[in-house]
Structures are given as C-alpha cells and as structure tokens.
Amino acid sequence: MADDPKDLKRRDFLREGLRTVSALALGGIGGMLGARAGSWEMVWQLDPEKCVQCERCATYCVLTPSAVKCVHAYDVCGYCQLCGGYHRPGAKTQDTAAENQLCPTGAIKRTYVENPYYEYTIIEENCIGCAKCVQGCGSFGNGSLYLQVRHDRCLNCNECSIATVCPSGAFTRVPADRPYILKGKQGESL
C-alpha cells in the first residue's frame, strides 16, 4: 500500500488538475483587472475646494513633517500688504516681525514687489501643512494659499493615513500623470 502506484498517480493527477485551475484563475483575475486598469499608477491628492483646514494633514501623515504643504496660486493672490494668510489676526503692524506672523514655523517669505504689492512665497522645507495660513487667506483674502500633497515627498502609501481621518473627504486617488488639483490658471489649463 505504501508505494501503491495508483495512489500516487491519483494524487499527482489531482494536483495537476488543481494547478491548471489555479493558473487559469490567476490569469483570469489578472487579465480582467488588467484590462480595466486605467493607469499605471495612482497617487493621493486633496481637493482644495473640499478642504476645511482642520490641521490634521500636519499630524496624521506618516512623514514628519507632513508631505502635505501649502502652495501658492500667484495669479489668484492680491499681493496685499496686510495678508490674512501671513499676518496674525490683530497684528499690531503689517511688517515681517515674527510676532506678527501667522505661520507657526515662519514658512512664508514676504518680498516687496512694488508699491503697494508684496509677494508671498512658501518656504517648503519649513511648512508643516497645518493650514493656518490657508484658513487665513480663505477667510480674509482671495484664497490663493491652499494645501497640496507634494509628490516629491509623499510615499504614496497604499492606505493614506490622512485620508482615513480627513473629515471632508477631500483626499482621493488621482492618476499619476495629473497629480495636482491646482487653483488659478494653472488648474484650468490642466
């Protein structure tokens, strides 16, 4: 019985049959999903129109500091001297003194352009994605400051940990060849 050739043959036959079935199933799943797969790669991005500036982007990203940063749509900006995104509410003077700035990390640089206009630039290394300036700019200004996932930093986790806690559902997967949801003319041209 131990080396009954019939027994072994049956086992081999079963194994071979099931192997073929498995291979076909794998091929089927691969083929079906592969045919439907629209893009080679999807990446995470947040929709600035849905964002409510809850500050969770700053703390829930697996990266420290977060891969979400403030970006600036220059063609939406009013270039004001008194900027709701730059100055703390009730700031005594409209200058660049640290105590007047809203950004907790001093990540916004103000440069004089011409009277009475000032350009505001985000120093991305300093930005933590807390959206305080976004809220200020959206409430008092043109809304030219907004958050975006920066893809030179984002690890593109399979489950984005910010997306799991985003209260407004602003985080979605977008095709990697159009990885930003921009404001202003740049957004329209995309």
Added chain:
Amino acid sequence: MKKRSGNFANLLFWAGLMLVVMQSAALAQDRFPKPDFDSQYRQPLTQTPPPASPWQEGADVVVLALALGLTSFFAIKKRSRRGIWAMALFSVIYFGFMREGCVCSVGSVQNVSAALFDAGYVIPIGVLAFFVLPLIFTLLYGRTFCAAVCPLGAIQDLVMIKPVKVPEWLQEVLGLFRYIYLGFAILFAATGTAFLVCRYDPFISIFRMSNEFGMILFSGGFLGLSILVARPYCRFLCPYSVLLGWMSALSRRHLSITPDTCHLCRLCEESCPMGAISKPTPDALPVSREQGGKRLAILLAVLPLLILAGGWGFSRLDLTFSKMHPTVNLAGQIAAEDAAGTPGLTLETRTFRSQGTPTETLFTEAEGVRRRFRSGGWLLGAFLGLIFGIKLFQLNLFRRVAEYQPDREACFSCGRCFSYCPNERVRLDQLQNRY
C-alpha cells in the same frame, strides 16, 4: 500719533474683513483685485514636483520578477542557503528600506479585492503585478517569494536567532488566524472601509523609521518576537500567506530536503524552525477503516452546518463591523446629535453640516454600506466555516508520507534544512572534488 493712526486703520481693516467673512463664510475668491504691476515683475508658477515616475513602478516589478527568479534558482537548482540569505538581505534593503515597504504583495490583496467588488476603484497595473507575480512563481516553484523576496518575511528570517519549537497543535490553531485576517482584510477592502493589512503592518515602521508611538512599540515587539518564534507574521497572521500556501501545495516543483533519495536517517527531523517538515507516517492506519469512514461521514454532515452557522453569525454582526466605515460612523454621530439636539459636537459632524448634504442622503448611503456588510458577512462566515471544516477533515485524513519532505503548504523554501541532510554533504563534497 502716526503709530496710533496706523493701529486704528489696522483695527478698522480687520473689523471690515470680519464683516465680509461673516457674510460669506465659504471660500470666496477675488475679494481683492489682482494687481497690475508697473515693474517687470512676473508671477511665478506653482511648483509641481512630479511623483516617482511610472518607470520606477515598472522597475520595481522587474526587480520583483528577477528576485523571484533568482531565489527560486537558489532554492531548487543551486540548493544554496547562502544565496537565499543574500536575497533576503537584498529584499529587506531594497523593497523594505529603499522603497519603504509600499506597495507590497501582502497589501495588494486589498487592492485586488477593492477592484473586484468596488466598481469605483481602479487598480494600478504595478500593484496588480505585485499581486499576481509571486502567486505564479509559487505555483511553479513553491514559496520562494516568502523565502527571500517579501520584505516582511525576509526581515523576520534575518532576525531568527534562537527560534523555539511551537507545539504542532498550537501552530495549527494559530495558523487559522491567517484565514480570519484574510477574510476581514477582503471584507473591509471590498466595502471601502479600511485597508487593515496596511494599517496594522508590523514592519512598516521599521522600514520607514517613523510611525505613531503605539505602532512603533508594536513593531519593536514583533521584531523581538521574531527572534524567538520563527516568522510569527508569516505563519500566524499574513493573509497573503493563505493564497501562497494554496499555490505552493499545488506547485509544479518544490525545494526538497535531500538532493538524492531520503534514507530516513532522521537528521533533518528537528531542523525546521517553522515546523514545516512532514515526517514519514507509520505503516498501520491510526484508526480502523470503518471508524475513519464513520468520522468522515460525520464531518461531511457537519460541514454545511459549519458554513451556514458561520455565514449567519457573521452576517448578524453587520452593525458592529460597519461602524468601522467612515460614512456609517458619521451617520451614527449625526443621528445621535440630532436626537440629543446638540449639533456640531465633533469636527466630522461640523464639516458634514457645513457641506450642506442632506442627512437623508448620508443615512441612505450608510444603510447601503451596512447592507453590503450583511452580504459580505455571509460570505466571510461561510468561508471561515469552510476553512474550519477542511481543517477538521485534514486532521482526520490519513495521508501516507514515505520520506522526510517539506510540507509544501507551510514550507517557506528558506533552505535551512539543506545542510542537515548527509546526502547534501556528499553532494557538496562531490562538487568540490570534481576537478
């Protein structure tokens, strides 16, 4: 004087703005006209650094295929434990630390189930390749993916310093958790609730060198455990390992302990830290044919009951499970707030209420999710009942084994047993003395 007037103007400005804000709480644009610059100033563009280019993903797939091929070659053709070890080191460094552990094949199970059940989810081809390639290789050559290509398996393999022997019964029982984990991972991914496998990946914090504190503790604990218990994640938790085990059981070729014929010398008997070596069975049947037949008949009668009971039981838990879904969770909060007359207690409900979606829409959506959990619960419970039944079958089924051989389903093809076989020593000597 000048300063005071400045302050006053400032105050007026803010007060005015406050009024504007109160009138239009939404993100209004164009409150301030866009400037006409007299100077040569040109507005810069918003920088948009691109994501890692698609070729990076393509390169990963190529590296995966090459690593799978090489490891299979080391395991089956070359019989080199050292080669497999080197491949494991490579995978931990490349797929683990360099690519920072995402996407991995283990997690890709969720993407595939999301793509199968959720029409709105589109799976990237790279992820699909990460899911299918290891399964194909396993169907051909056994679980060489686990041996040294999967970064999670490889890191556990590298730290396996003093593994203790887990009793067989315990190993069988703990091994069932893999099926439960797989079932839940698929259910939660298919309903769009969460990617559990990613959320509770024990090694990602090590590969990324960052995570929340609790997860870092969990990772450290798991890595410490892997020193004493051989591959605890692979054996007792990994959901992908279920699929790989099935493929491996059917594999076309598989690593063998001996390069020649087994002489039943028993030297390899205790060599496997994973307890994946099948021992030769005694000649006599453990129970008489009649008794065995009776047992099988009982099991056959019990199997449908197990499936039904599992399905029914899990489908009853739809309310509990669906609370993990953000929509259902939010609907619950909104309903509770409405009942108590205290709107806007949490950030989620405040946000929802500010968006202006009618609560009915939310409740209908939540009800839809709950219904999907009910039908999903039936499938999950039936699957677990079936698995449990099959395990009972396997315990009662007498399969004749003539020699020491790897248990194809459980063997990770790590090649630790090679050096225990005296025939292997002979083979190596022959290789050395050939010239």
